[in-house]
Amino acid sequence: MFLTADEEAVLNGECGEGPEIAMSVLAKLGDIYKADRMIKVESVHIDGAAYGWISDAGLELVERFCSAGATFRVPTTLNPSSIDFNIWRELHIPTSIAEKQFRLARAFKKMGAIPTWTCAPYQSGANLRCGQNIAWGESNAVTFANTVVGARTEKLGDLADICAGVLGKYPEFGLYLDENRRGQILFEINGLDANSFTCTDYGVLGFFIGSTAGARVPVVTGIPGNVTPDQLKAFCTAAAVGGSVSLCHICGVTPGSRTIAEACGGTKPEEKISVGLNELNETWEKLNTIQEERPEVICVGCPHCSIEELVKVAHIIRGKKVEKDVRLLVFTSRIAKTLAHKMGLIDIIEAAGGEVIADTCWNFVPIKRQRVAMTDSVKLAWVSLHKFTDVILNSTEKCIETALGTRS
Amino acid sequence: MPKMRKIIVKCSPVLMGVAEGEALVTKQPLCLYDSLDPKSGLIMNRRHELYGENVSRKVLIFPYGTGSTTSSATILQASRCNKAPNAIINLETEPTIAIGALLAERLYGKLIPIVDKPEINPVEVIKKGDLVKVDANAGLIEVIKKQHSRPHRPAQQIHKI
Numbered sequence: 429m430f431l432t433a434d435e436e437a438v439l440n441g442e443c444g445e446g447p448e449i450a451m452s453v454l455a456k457l458g459d460i461y462k463a464d465r466m467i468k469v470e471s472v473h474i475d476g477a478a479y480g481w482i483s484d485a486g487l488e489l490v491e492r493f494c495s496a497g498a499t500f501r502v503p504t505t506l507n508p509s510s511i512d513f514n515i516w517r518e519l520h521i522p523t524s525i526a527e528k529q530f531r532l533a534r535a536f537k538k539m540g541a542i543p544t545w546t547c548a549p550y551q552s553g554a555n556l557r558c559g560q561n562i563a564w565g566e567s568n569a570v571t572f573a574n575t576v577v578g579a580r581t582e583k584l585g586d587l588a589d590i591c592a593g594v595l596g597k598y599p600e601f602g603l604y605l606d607e608n609r610r611g612q613i614l615f616e617i618n619g620l621d622a623n624s625f626t627c628t629d630y631g632v633l634g635f636f637i638g639s640t641a642g643a644r645v646p647v648v649t650g651i652p653g654n655v656t657p658d659q660l661k662a663f664c665t666a667a668a669v670g671g672s673v674s675l676c677h678i679c680g681v682t683p684g685s686r687t688i689a690e691a692c693g694g695t696k697p698e699e700k701i702s703v704g705l706n707e708l709n710e711t712w713e714k715l716n717t718i719q720e721e722r723p724e725v726i727c728v729g730c731p732h733c734s735i736e737e738l739v740k741v742a743h744i745i746r747g748k749k750v751e752k753d754v755r756l757l758v759f760t761s762r763i764a765k766t767l768a769h770k771m772g773l774i775d776i777i778e779a780a781g782g783e784v785i786a787d788t789c790w791n792f793v794p795i796k797r798q799r800v801a802m803t804d805s806v807k808l809a810w811v812s813l814h815k816f817t818d819v820i821l822n823s824t825e826k827c828i829e830t831a832l833g834t835r836s
Numbered sequence: 837m838p839k840m841r842k843i844i845v846k847c848s849p850v851l852m853g854v855a856e857g858e859a860l861v862t863k864q865p866l867c868l869y870d871s872l873d874p875k876s877g878l879i880m881n882r883r884h885e886l887y888g889e890n891v892s893r894k895v896l897i898f899p900y901g902t903g904s905t906t907s908s909a910t911i912l913q914a915s916r917c918n919k920a921p922n923a924i925i926n927l928e929t930e931p932t933i934a935i936g937a938l939l940a941e942r943l944y945g946k947l948i949p950i951v952d953k954p955e956i957n958p959v960e961v962i963k964k965g966d967l968v969k970v971d972a973n974a975g976l977i978e979v980i981k982k983q984h985s986r987p988h989r990p991a992q993q994i995h996k997i
Contacts, residue, residue: 453938460850460934475905482906483874483913489943565905585908585932587939602931643900643928672865672902672930811870811904813882 429458429599430465438595446498449489450591457588458599467561467600470502471579472593473549475565476586477506477536479528480792487532489587493594494535501596505542505549507566508732508789509533513545513762519785520794541593545787546761548661548731550577553763558683561604563592567668568661568731568807574675575667576660578683580604583674603675610693611677611685613641614700617650620708626823627662630655631806633703634663636711638670640701647677647691650703655681658734665731666806715809718818722754723802725816726831727790728824729759730805735767737824741782742773744828750781756831757793762786782831791815802827841981846955849972850929851937853949856969857922859979860894862886863959868933869906877919895968896921897958901930911936915946923970925962925977926952951977 431439439455441448458466476482482490510529511521537543544553550572556562558578564570565584573579582602584592592598602608615637625633637646646667660681667673676682677691685691728741741758750756758777760768765786768774774784785793790808801816803809804824812819822830829835864885871881877892891914901907911933914920920940924933929952937948949972962968962979969978 449942453935453942456938457931457935460929461931476909481869482909483916485913485916485939485943486909488916489912489939492943567905570905582931583905585930585935586906587908587912588931588935589905669902669904672900811867814870814880 429455429463431455435466444496444498446493446496446594449493450594454588454591454595454597454599458601461599461601463599463601465600466597467604468596469561469563469592469598471554471556471560471562471564472500472502472504472589473507473554473564473566473569474504474541474589474593475507475584476589477532477545478508478510478789478792479525479532480510482586486587487528490532490535490590493590494538498539498594500540500593502593503542503554504540504593505544505554506536507545507547509545509787510792512785512787515785521792544761544763546732547789548734548761551657551734552732552761563589563598565589567674568665570674571664571668571676572661574603575664575678575682576657606693609675610645610695611647611691612644612698613646614688614697615646615648616700616702617648618702619704622650622652625659627659628804628806628821628823629708630659631662631666632708632711632715634666635670635715635806635810636703636707637676638667638673641671641673643672644698645675645677646673647679647688647697649679649688651678651681653680658737661731662806669807669810712821715806716819716821718800718820721800721818721820723800723820723830724754725795725801726754726756726827727759727801727803727805727808728827730790730803730808733758733760733764735764738764738768738773740824741828742776744825745780745782745832746776748780748832748834750831751833754831756782756828757790758782758784759788759790760784760786802830843961843979843981845958845961845977845979847925847951847975847977848953849975850934850950850952851948852972853947854969854971854973855923855947855949856967857893857895859897859962859964859966859968860886860889860891861897861959861962861964863899865900865902866898867902867904867907868910869904872910872914874910874914874919875917877914891921892919894921895923895925895970897925897962899927901933905932907932908936908939911948912939915940915944915948920946920948923948924950925954925958925970926950927954927957928952951975
């Protein structure tokens with residue numbers, strides 16, 4: 429890979445140890461993936477901001493960057509932390525974990541990070557535009573940025589994102605290049621009324637597409653133009669978790685992909701797959717591990733609820749009570765929780781017995797009795813079997829109604 | 837002299853170095869983040885066919901990584917805890933996997949050679965327990981088949997280059 433004189437100087441340690449570590453790792457990564465050069469990025473989102481994810485190895489790296497005086501060169505947002513910074517004690521998070529998360533938070537602050545602590549930074553704190561080169565981690569955020577915003581990013585591995593922030597640069601390979609963004613496999617929604625889809629239905633659709641596309645870039649037709657950002661969030665998240673999708677051309681939604689021909693960059697898709705009720709039902713059966721069982725934990729907000737989703741939860745739950753032996757956990761960003769608080773929504777949810785948790789992820793909240801969980805999130809259903817014995821997947825409405833015992 | 841079957845497979849280097857170990861093979865994509873416990877090296881994901889296996893000091897063979905981008909930190913932490921695999925073979929190595937190993941080398945001086953694009957799908961020639969040597973510098977995988985207790989079969993050598 430070609431490095432400019434300035435980049436060579438960074439590599440030789442002339443700008444300090446922090447940038448030198450970042451450049452040495454990213455230059456080698458660029459060599460492996462045959463990048464021609466480093467490119468400037470305008471935004472970084474750090475996936476591994478939680479101690480629970482990056483462990484002591486990650487904490488050591490961040491503190492090493494920090495003590496070497498390295499700072500983030502571009503706006504750099506943070507994924508969820510291991511704790512809700514306000515109520516971690518009430519959530520029974522061990523002090524030893526919280527202390528290490530506070531150390532990470534101090535180091536990130538000193539480096540100039542924007543403390544969003546959310547997995548949906550595109551809804552709370554990160555400002556993007558179409559066509560921009562960015563360097564993001566967190567598979568759902570990467571897929572949303574590429575698919576919905578039309579920004580360009582590879583899916584950065586944890587800690588590579590921190591290196592990218594320190595340099596404001598990343599090697600140009602993969603999805604930074606036009607030729608790798610072309611659609612290759614076409615999914616046509618047939619015989620389904622996508623207008624009646626819930627966010628969870630969009631998740632199931634995304635999971636089917638992600639798991640079927642493999643390493644190819646999918647194109648999808650039949651999604652209505654009035655699809656909501658939250659539905660797209662559910663779709664992108666599940667597409668990323670189902671396979672290795674980081675970009676899906678949604679015809680009529682993805683910028684520059686009004687038609688199949690545009691999505692495929694003038695070429696024809698290699699394969700065409702029809703998606704109907706059978707495909708969605710089979711996918712749902714894979715994700716939902718148990719039939720009608722009473723869940724003890726109900727989680728919504730994976731990825732973090734937007735302010736609109738908090739409005740919806742509060743609307744369903746207003747004036748009712750969560751059943752005694754059930755925990756309803758609602759995960760969101762600090763920004764959305766602050767707005768919701770000002771709107772009186774947090775009071776409504778808490779009065780009903782729900783818990784609204786910010787800054788963190790369901791993964792890190794200790795659950796006393798590990799049994800059956802229920803969620804509206806395909807991602808949670810797919811990746812949470814280390815925490816729950818079984819998972820029930822259904823819409824947000826059904827999740828809340830189940831918590832209230834009012835589900836028909 | 838015990839009977840031995842040796843297979844050599846060409847591949848592309850991802851991360852340089854030479855290492856060997858017992859093979860741990862899966863045809864299923866693997867997300868190290870939600871599957872691997874870096875402190876023990878154990879695969880904890882009940883949905884994965886490697887559930888209960890230990891990757892530590894093995895040559896870990898899987899087609900490609902899926903899902904979470906946290907896998908890089910998982911590899912780095914496993915390396916820090918001395919529970920990382922000795923080498924990795926993929927059909928296609930994702931940057932998430934590569935970056936974890938690059939950081940392990942830079943921060944802890946621990947090499948995890950990685951190769952991908954083998955000329956034969958490793959699942960077809962490598963079985964669990966085979967001794968595998970990964971020579972990323974030369975772009976070669978050397979497989980010495982595990983001895984099965986079937987007597988009276990002549991030793992066989994296959995060189996496939």
